[in-house]
Amino acid sequence: MANDWADFLNPDVVRTRLLRTGLFLVAHEMLLSAIKDRTHDFYSNTWTAADGWKPSPKYREKVLSLDPKSKNDPFRASIVWLRQIDAIDEQDEATIRELTEERNRLAHELRNVLGGTIEHDFESLFPKLIHLVTKIDRWWIVNVEIATDPDLAGKEFDEDDVTPGSLMLLQVLNQVALGNDEDAWELYHAFASARDDTNL
Helix, strand or coil, X not given: CHHHHHHHCCHHHHHHHHHHHHHHHHHHHHXXXXXXHHHHHHCEEEEECCCEEEECHHHHHHCHHHXXXXXXXXXXXXXXXXXXXXXXXXXXXXXXXXXXXXHHHHHHCHHHHHHCCCCCCHHHHHHHHHHHHHHHHHHHHHHHHHCCCCCCCCCCCCHHHCCCHHHHHHHHHHHHHHCCHHXXXXXXXXXXXXXXXXXX
């Protein structure tokens, strides 16, 4: 008990736990967006200032109807849709469930996570999040954005060389939040120098 209180009152321990938890939650939101929002937008054909993109009737027919629980849940249905088009596989689907369970646990038990009474295996779970966000966003870029770009369609390239913006953002956040001080500040100084050179 004394060690738990010592950790809870240790700024370095609490700060690291808070940063790791926050980074995991942010990355999970990016995973949700890659799965749910991109699919929604793919089937959207009407824009309104109040509601943004409005999906076509095909969205309900082709996506929402796939919800295994028959409740038209966009997240569950989009996962099934992504499986059908081979954007993800069975193992990916199992990992999404694992990561979502951990996200829900962190959100509901944050105080206990920060206090150390509940462990969060950031080291093994965060790389899985990065992998899935990258894989799904890369699929959208290669099979939709590039495939429908008349200047790029039909050209040969290595898919592994396609770096989604989500991957770069997560790498930067990870380095800034959890990297050592020298590496974390290196990005800031590089940006500040470039900004001064271009008068941004």
